[in-house]
Amino acid sequence: RPVIVWFRSDLRIQDHTALATAARQGPVIAVFLRSLPHWQRHGHGANKLDFWGRGVAVLRDSLDGLGIPLLHRDIDDFGEAPATLLAIARETGAVGLHFNREYPVDELARDAAVIEAFDEAGLTASGHHDAVAFAPGELLTGKGDYYGVFTPFARAWHRQLTPERIALHDTPTPQAPIGLASDPLPGLPELADTPIDGRTWPAGEGPAADRLERFLRFRGRHYAAQRDFPATPGTSELSPYLALGMLSHRQCLQAVLAENDGALAEGDAGLTAWVNELVWREFYRHVAVGFPRVCRHRPFQRHTEGLAWRDDEAGFAAWCEGRTGYPIVDAAMRQLVATGWMHNRLRMVTAMFLAKHLLIDWRRGEAFFLRHLVDGEFCANNGGWQWAASTGTDAAPYFRIFNPTTQSTRFDPDGRFLAEWLPALADLPAKARHAPSQDLLGGVDYPPPIVDHRAARARALEAFKALTPD
Numbered sequence: 115r116p117v118i119v120w121f122r123s124d125l126r127i128q129d130h131t132a133l134a135t136a137a138r139q140g141p142v143i144a145v146f147l148r149s150l151p152h153w154q155r156h157g158h159g160a161n162k163l164d165f166w167g168r169g170v171a172v173l174r175d176s177l178d179g180l181g182i183p184l185l186h187r188d189i190d191d192f193g194e195a196p197a198t199l200l201a202i203a204r205e206t207g208a209v210g211l212h213f214n215r216e217y218p219v220d221e222l223a224r225d226a227a228v229i230e231a232f233d234e235a236g237l238t239a240s241g242h243h244d245a246v247a248f249a250p251g252e253l254l255t256g257k258g259d260y261y262g263v264f265t266p267f268a269r270a271w272h273r274q275l276t277p278e279r280i281a282l283h284d285t286p287t288p289q290a291p292i293g294l295a296s297d298p299l300p301g302l303p304e305l306a307d308t309p310i311d312g313r314t315w316p317a318g319e320g321p322a323a324d325r326l327e328r329f330l331r332f333r334g335r336h337y338a339a340q341r342d343f344p345a346t347p348g349t350s351e352l353s354p355y356l357a358l359g360m361l362s363h364r365q366c367l368q369a370v371l372a373e374n375d376g377a378l379a380e381g382d383a384g385l386t387a388w389v390n391e392l393v394w395r396e397f398y399r400h401v402a403v404g405f406p407r408v409c410r411h412r413p414f415q416r417h418t419e420g421l422a423w424r425d426d427e428a429g430f431a432a433w434c435e436g437r438t439g440y441p442i443v444d445a446a447m448r449q450l451v452a453t454g455w456m457h458n459r460l461r462m463v464t465a466m467f468l469a470k471h472l473l474i475d476w477r478r479g480e481a482f483f484l485r486h487l488v489d490g491e492f493c494a495n496n497g498g499w500q501w502a503a504s505t506g507t508d509a510a511p512y513f514r515i516f517n518p519t520t521q522s523t524r525f526d527p528d529g530r531f532l533a534e535w536l537p538a539l540a541d542l543p544a545k546a547r548h549a550p551s552q553d554l555l556g557g558v559d560y561p562p563p564i565v566d567h568r569a570a571r572a573r574a575l576e577a578f579k580a581l582t583p584d
């Protein structure tokens with residue numbers, strides 16, 4: 115009798131824990147529950163939803179090649195998942211269900227409800243820890259708590275990692291026909307925003323594997339030196355593929371092992387720095403489970419709950435639209451809106467600018483990022499925002515406030531990134547692009563800074579000092 119594999123943000127057939135496990139049990143039927151209204155309520159925007167849909171189409175073709183039909187259902191709410199999956203199990207005579215776990219609170223609750231419903235129906239539903247090397251709760255501090263700081267977490271991760279934890283799962287061999295065809299896939303309905311051109315981020319395992327290979331061949335060893343310079347393609351740009359599971363972290367780590375004489379923690383400085391970022395990704399997933407308040411719009415650092423964020427609609431609009439008068443912030447925000455992606459250095463700079471210079475609630479920025487990012491992923495996005503706002507784990511100490519102009523001169527020294535995204539500034543001498551004076555701008559249409567760095571910094575410090583630590 116068949117077994118169901120429920121695909122979610124794990125759109126691949128290679129190295130897929132649930133699929134590999136199910137295929138050992140019997141013929142497989144794949145299911146995708148498109149939960150558009152629920153995902154939209156979670157804040158995912160058109161770019162990610164479009165990429166998700168294109169990823170499912172590629173997945174269906176790959177599954178067809180294995181003789182596995184993909185059933186597609188639309189649901190409005192996660193609450194409909196148990197009944198929808200049980201109905202499919204009954205229609206197809208399936209004995210059980212496998213899926214790879216997702217970690218934010220709502221997803222955990224949805225999955226627990228599915229497991230319970232299957233159990234009550236005398237069927238089994240099994241969740242697998244696929245997107246992490248260690249299940250949340252497996253790595254704990256000496257006191258038995260979840261780690262709230264990255265460095266000791268990373269140390270424990272490396273110390274306790276065994277080869278089995280990151281061994282690749284076999285791709286199933288094609289199965290005999292089971293007399294069930296894949297469903298046609300519905301297109302994406304009209305959304306509030308129009309998605310960016312799909313060619314920017316081609317979906318599927320093929321493009322993901324190509325990018326990984328190119329990254330490791332040409333950039334991996336230079337990663338530590340180049341990762342902070344947004345004008346240089348120094349990072350992997352794999353985040354959308356990792357976020358939707360078109361590539362697994364194990365595939366990334368195995369590729370590093372092959373390039374780095376079998377080591378992850380030592381050896382080439384570029385490759386080990388890259389591994390560290392994959393560990394950050396895992397850390398924020400553990401944080402979401404260990405400190406579920408972060409999934410409920412609450413700060414990790416409880417004492418920052420009372421911070422006096424400013425209401426400043428004009429400031430927020432200027433930030434969103436890339437017209438703050440700080441070129442590095444504006445160029446970055448334009449990159450985000452145009453491509454659905456922003457360089458990590460600039461995510462830190464723009465997030466800190468909103469939370470500190472404008473003293474606007476970081477949750478508004480978090481939501482704006484999610485609306486535009488093609489790699490929008492709750493754990494990493496929330497972790498990054500809370501870091502920048504000094505409300506999170508490893509938070510930047512509140513008095514650490516990037517000077518956007520210094521960041522610009524340091525990380526875009528020849529103003530190339532600025533010229534690319536702010537063509538109005540491209541004719542200025544490179545050095546003048548970072549903080550163009552109105553004199554120099556002449557007739558060029560570019561706004562003056564909406565806040566003065568020193569005054570804004572002082573205002574933010576005062577707001578943080580007014581808080582009582584836990």
Ligand code: FAD
Binds near residue numbers: 354357392459465499
């Ligand atoms: P690389 O430098 O090549 O890193 C490899 C992979 O490691 C990434 O693809 C990503 O999966 C992971 N990674 C890298 N840095 C981090 C990090 N700091 N935290 C967690 N995982 C990381 N990343 C997302 O995937 N989705 C988000 O929604 C997201 N929002 C962010 C918001 C803010 C405010 C900040 C500061 C960071 C955010 N990040 C997010 C983390 C990071 O900026 C991106 O993962 C990275 O820029 C993606 O580019 P890349 O694939 O070239 O990364």
